[in-house]
Amino acid sequence: MVKEETQHKGLTEHSGLADIFNRDEQRVNWHDETLWFVRSKRDKAAHSLPEWELLRETASQIKHNVLSDLDTYLQQFEEQALINGVTVHWAADAREHNQIVHSILKKHEINRMVKSKSMLTEECHLNEYLKEHGVEVIDTDLGERIVQLAEEPPSHIVLPCIHKKKEEIGELFHTHLGTAAGESDPQVLTEAARQHLRESFLTRRLALTGVNFAVAETGEFVVCTNEGNADMGSHLADVHIASMGIEKIIPRRKDLGFFLRLLARSATGQPITTYSSHFRKPRAGQEMHIILVDNGRTVQLGREDFRNSLKCIRCGACMNTCPVYRRSGGHSYHNAIAGPIGSILAPNLDMKAYADLPFASTLCGSCSNVCPVKIDIHDQLYKWRQVLVKEGHVSPVKAMGMKAMAFTFAMPRFFAFAGKAGRVVMKYLPFVVSNKLNPWYKEREMPKPPKESFREWYKRERR
Amino acid sequence: MKVGLFVPCYVDQFYPQAGIATLELLEKLGVEVEFPERQTCCGQPMANSGFSHLTGDCDELFTESFAGYDYVVAPSGSCVLHLKEHLHSKKNPSAAEDLRGRIYELVEFLTDILQIKSLKARFPHKVGVHQSCHGLRGLHLSQMSELVAPGFSKPEYLLNFVEGIELISLNRKDECCGFGGTFCVAEEAVSSKMGKDRVSDHVQNGAEYITGADLSCLMHMEGILKRQKSGVKVLHIAEILNAGE
Amino acid sequence: MSSREKILAAVRANKPDLQPLPDVIIPVREEGLIEEYRRVAEGIGAKVYEVGGIAEVKELLAASFEPSQRIVSPLEDFADMAEGIEAGIDPHSFADVELAIVRAEIGVSENSALWVPEGNVSQRVIPFICQHLAILINRERIVPTLQQAYSLIGEINYGYGVFIAGPSKTADIEQSLVLGAHGPRSLRVFIVG
Numbered sequence: 054m055v056k057e058e059t060q061h062k063g064l065t066e067h068s069g070l071a072d073i074f075n076r077d078e079q080r081v082n083w084h085d086e087t088l089w090f091v092r093s094k095r096d097k098a099a100h101s102l103p104e105w106e107l108l109r110e111t112a113s114q115i116k117h118n119v120l121s122d123l124d125t126y127l128q129q130f131e132e133q134a135l136i137n138g139v140t141v142h143w144a145a146d147a148r149e150h151n152q153i154v155h156s157i158l159k160k161h162e163i164n165r166m167v168k169s170k171s172m173l174t175e176e177c178h179l180n181e182y183l184k185e186h187g188v189e190v191i192d193t194d195l196g197e198r199i200v201q202l203a204e205e206p207p208s209h210i211v212l213p214c215i216h217k218k219k220e221e222i223g224e225l226f227h228t229h230l231g232t233a234a235g236e237s238d239p240q241v242l243t244e245a246a247r248q249h250l251r252e253s254f255l256t257r258r259l260a261l262t263g264v265n266f267a268v269a270e271t272g273e274f275v276v277c278t279n280e281g282n283a284d285m286g287s288h289l290a291d292v293h294i295a296s297m298g299i300e301k302i303i304p305r306r307k308d309l310g311f312f313l314r315l316l317a318r319s320a321t322g323q324p325i326t327t328y329s330s331h332f333r334k335p336r337a338g339q340e341m342h343i344i345l346v347d348n349g350r351t352v353q354l355g356r357e358d359f360r361n362s363l364k365c366i367r368c369g370a371c372m373n374t375c376p377v378y379r380r381s382g383g384h385s386y387h388n389a390i391a392g393p394i395g396s397i398l399a400p401n402l403d404m405k406a407y408a409d410l411p412f413a414s415t416l417c418g419s420c421s422n423v424c425p426v427k428i429d430i431h432d433q434l435y436k437w438r439q440v441l442v443k444e445g446h447v448s449p450v451k452a453m454g455m456k457a458m459a460f461t462f463a464m465p466r467f468f469a470f471a472g473k474a475g476r477v478v479m480k481y482l483p484f485v486v487s488n489k490l491n492p493w494y495k496e497r498e499m500p501k502p503p504k505e506s507f508r509e510w511y512k513r514e515r516r
Numbered sequence: 517m518k519v520g521l522f523v524p525c526y527v528d529q530f531y532p533q534a535g536i537a538t539l540e541l542l543e544k545l546g547v548e549v550e551f552p553e554r555q556t557c558c559g560q561p562m563a564n565s566g567f568s569h570l571t572g573d574c575d576e577l578f579t580e581s582f583a584g585y586d587y588v589v590a591p592s593g594s595c596v597l598h599l600k601e602h603l604h605s606k607k608n609p610s611a612a613e614d615l616r617g618r619i620y621e622l623v624e625f626l627t628d629i630l631q632i633k634s635l636k637a638r639f640p641h642k643v644g645v646h647q648s649c650h651g652l653r654g655l656h657l658s659q660m661s662e663l664v665a666p667g668f669s670k671p672e673y674l675l676n677f678v679e680g681i682e683l684i685s686l687n688r689k690d691e692c693c694g695f696g697g698t699f700c701v702a703e704e705a706v707s708s709k710m711g712k713d714r715v716s717d718h719v720q721n722g723a724e725y726i727t728g729a730d731l732s733c734l735m736h737m738e739g740i741l742k743r744q745k746s747g748v749k750v751l752h753i754a755e756i757l758n759a760g761e
Numbered sequence: 762m763s764s765r766e767k768i769l770a771a772v773r774a775n776k777p778d779l780q781p782l783p784d785v786i787i788p789v790r791e792e793g794l795i796e797e798y799r800r801v802a803e804g805i806g807a808k809v810y811e812v813g814g815i816a817e818v819k820e821l822l823a824a825s826f827e828p829s830q831r832i833v834s835p836l837e838d839f840a841d842m843a844e845g846i847e848a849g850i851d852p853h854s855f856a857d858v859e860l861a862i863v864r865a866e867i868g869v870s871e872n873s874a875l876w877v878p879e880g881n882v883s884q885r886v887i888p889f890i891c892q893h894l895a896i897l898i899n900r901e902r903i904v905p906t907l908q909q910a911y912s913l914i915g916e917i918n919y920g921y922g923v924f925i926a927g928p929s930k931t932a933d934i935e936q937s938l939v940l941g942a943h944g945p946r947s948l949r950v951f952i953v954g
Binding site for chain 1 (some may be wrong): 763764765767768769771772773774775776777778779780781783785787788796801805814834848849852853855856869871872873874879884885886889906908909910912913916918919920921922923924925926927928929930931932933934935936937939941942943944
Binding site (some may be wrong): 067068071072074075078080085089096099101102103105106116194270344355374376379380412413414415416417418419421422423435439440441443447451452455456458459460461462463464469470473491492493496497498499500501502503505506507508511512515 | 523525527528529530531532533536537539551553554555556557559561562563564565566567568569570571574575577578605609649650652653654661662663664665688691692694695696697698699700701702704705706707708709710712715722735738739740742743
């Protein structure tokens with residue numbers, strides 16, 4: 054139902070999609086509480102380390118160094134990877150990335166593969182591309198497999214099916230994996246997925262993984278999972294492809310000590326993910342490829358106000374803490390990466406299509422505070438708003454209203470005169486437009502206009 | 517010490533009693549206060565909507581109105597934060613820049629500049645404190661729950677001087693109320709839901725009053741309380757700190 | 762121009778001024794490492810045993826596994842209860858392994874992670890494909906944080922290495938924790954010495 058409705062005009066924006074999400078208040082409560090639970094676990098983990106803020110600051114500075122010398126690090130990484138016996142590819146955009154993956158598949162005459170979680174391949178829409186070219190892709194992260202069976206995109210970068218209830222997952226598994234009707238016990242469902250995916254791991258000859266960190270100094274890359282799916286896939290496959298955005302580089306192996314201490318604690322409150330796998334060379338007889346992908350990242354690097362967004366290590370903490378994300382769901386952001394970080398990354402790729410996202414925030418600032426690499430997320434949301442207005446991506450009606458408001462506020466006498474009994478504020482502040490059709494009134498009352506304004510009182514009493 | 521009182525546009529027109537309480541409280545504490553009458557708005561409603569290029573006239577007016585004072589004090593964290601971060605003047609750039617460092621939200625003015633150690637006020641009620649985001653994360657009126665750092669709360673420090681008051685604790689001590697300026701209508705569904713959730717945290721924990729240093733959030737929560745026909749009321753912190761016998 | 766050249770040129774044109782790498786010293790706690798290790802490991806679903814020697818490890822494992830089950834280990838010490846692991850053979854041939862016994866080089870008390878380089882497992886897939894995993898770690902090789910762990914790893918030229926903390930797990934279904942996602946259903950850590 055939701056899918057059909059989103060086809061209608063106006064419901065392709067965050068506010069419209071969030072409105073649909075909010076029709077079931079109990080479900081919103083559940084979604085909010087589930088993610089708040091994750092935020093609370095993050096707090097507990099962070100507060101167990103007195104050096105937490107120092108770690109964040111250091112990680113942020115390391116990433117700043119990376120951005121400031123990225124070309125050197127990329128070449129160093131490539132050089133080391135080649136020495137390690139790894140093939141290195143460069144992809145300017147999503148299309149080229151997908152073509153490279155497909156060419157490797159073709160070379161080995163493979164048409165079935167496994168993939169562990171990679172937000173980059175979501176960003177590049179790799180699965181759709183490969184499907185069109187007759188390649189079957191099985192996502193092996195449990196959450197990703199669930200949304201894949203449901204034919205939906207992930208709604209969260211770390212918890213892909215956090216929007217789904219266990220009963221719905223039970224139904225999907227009943228249809229696709231043959232579990233008993235009505236079975237919704239997470240233990241039982243996970244076991245069914247384990248058996249199903251083990252068969253995939255054992256039979257697929259090519260595995261694609263994402264990359265959490267790539268070390269320039271050694272040419273190795275680190276992949277973090279809890280399930281072990283990246284390792285099950287890659288250690289059993291003849292060919293391992295690792296896709297990474299160019300910003301995943303870190304200078305030295307020892308820098309992992311900072312990032313791995315921050316990543317899982319920020320993401321889920323775990324002290325570390327179960328597996329932090331360091332891939333440096335292909336195993337004997339295996340072929341290993343790394344694809345370095347730009348897809349807009351160098352453009353973002355050139356936007357001074359927004360380049361810090363490239364520090365992101367994809368922990369998802371900003372989503373878990375975001376009061377808007379928790380109450381609108383990941384799909385309302387209509388982008389591979391949802392939430393606050395998605396809202397500052399997406400306009401870089403397409404300002405027009407994602408002009409709504411920087412406005413889907415109260416600018417409360419909690420995101421910036423939980424960010425393990427101290428990205429000034431809420432300040433960037435504010436700055437994107439200015440850019441989007443200047444570039445003409447805001448409705449003319451809104452622009453007119455803003456001009457009228459600015460005019461009024463520039464005229465003290467007019468303001469004072471018209472302001473009697475709250476008329477100016479009622480007219481120009483959008484949240485108090487005196488009209489029963491105003492969305493304010495749906496669930497809220499207006500304050501009662503007082504007999505006199507402060508300035509009237511002041512005139513009478515103090516002058 | 518001469519203080520220019522800035523009463524933000526919506527406070528002027530909807531919550532004059534908060535402006536009055538701020539004025540009286542400062543005077544009680546021996547501060548000379550004036551209200552420059554040509555003031556209008558800080559410009560934030562435009563800027564947060566992406567129209568910061570339209571705030572020039574507001575900025576000039578503000579700079580003209582307040583340049584002569586030792587301090588500017590306002591009963592609204594959000595407006596103060598906006599001015600501290602964004603006030604500029606083409607006509608008088610140095611005055612605007614200088615002014616940015618002298619603008620204070622009422623609570624921080626009382627704790628940091630006046631450094632008050634006691635207060636004569638009485639308010640025998642159960643009160644929940646709403647930590648407004650811009651006051652909290654912008655002005656650091658309290659410690660933010662996300663950070664690993666020693667706790668403090670300037671509003672609670674002041675409220676603890678008030679006789680008879682009982683501060684309640686909340687399940688989520690510093691979550692946003694969902695007002696967010698134009699967000700409250702542009703994103704009506706999420707905004708209302710955030711407001712309802714914030715209000716219910718206070719109500720469930722027994723608040724008779726919700727207070728804070730920012731009336732925009734309080735206005736939002738009041739709108740929800742009234743719609744729910746709740747007996748719980750909102751009051752700006754100045755009104756509690758100024759409350760007599 | 763190739764994509765490589767295009768990307769590098771764009772980076773050069775758009776990158777900010779050089780910012781140096783930070784030079785910081787993170788304070789370290791040295792006391793109570795074993796207690797912390799145990800608390801953290803148990804908190805994420807591992808079982809921790811402090812043992813005097815290999816004989817004790819064997820005794821404990823023998824109590825939980827049948828000789829009929831396939832047990833593998835690259836460690837000479839376990840040759841009497843486990844088959845060896847041949848490098849270079851098809852990794853799929855380990856699909857029916859019930860228990861794997863390996864040794865870690867470093868343990869980290871802050872997160873209970875164990876550093877297992879490729880050389881310690883013969884086949885990379887071993888610690889993942891087995892149903893249950895047992896890892897031995899020498900008591901004096903447990904360090905406080907990942908930072909000390911990476912200092913010890915230094916510039917060793919491994920082909921692959923992994924930090925393992927707890928059994929394989931997922932909480933993807935409604936945040937309910939389930940052990941045994943794709944990898945081992947259990948992890949036993951033996952602190953030796």
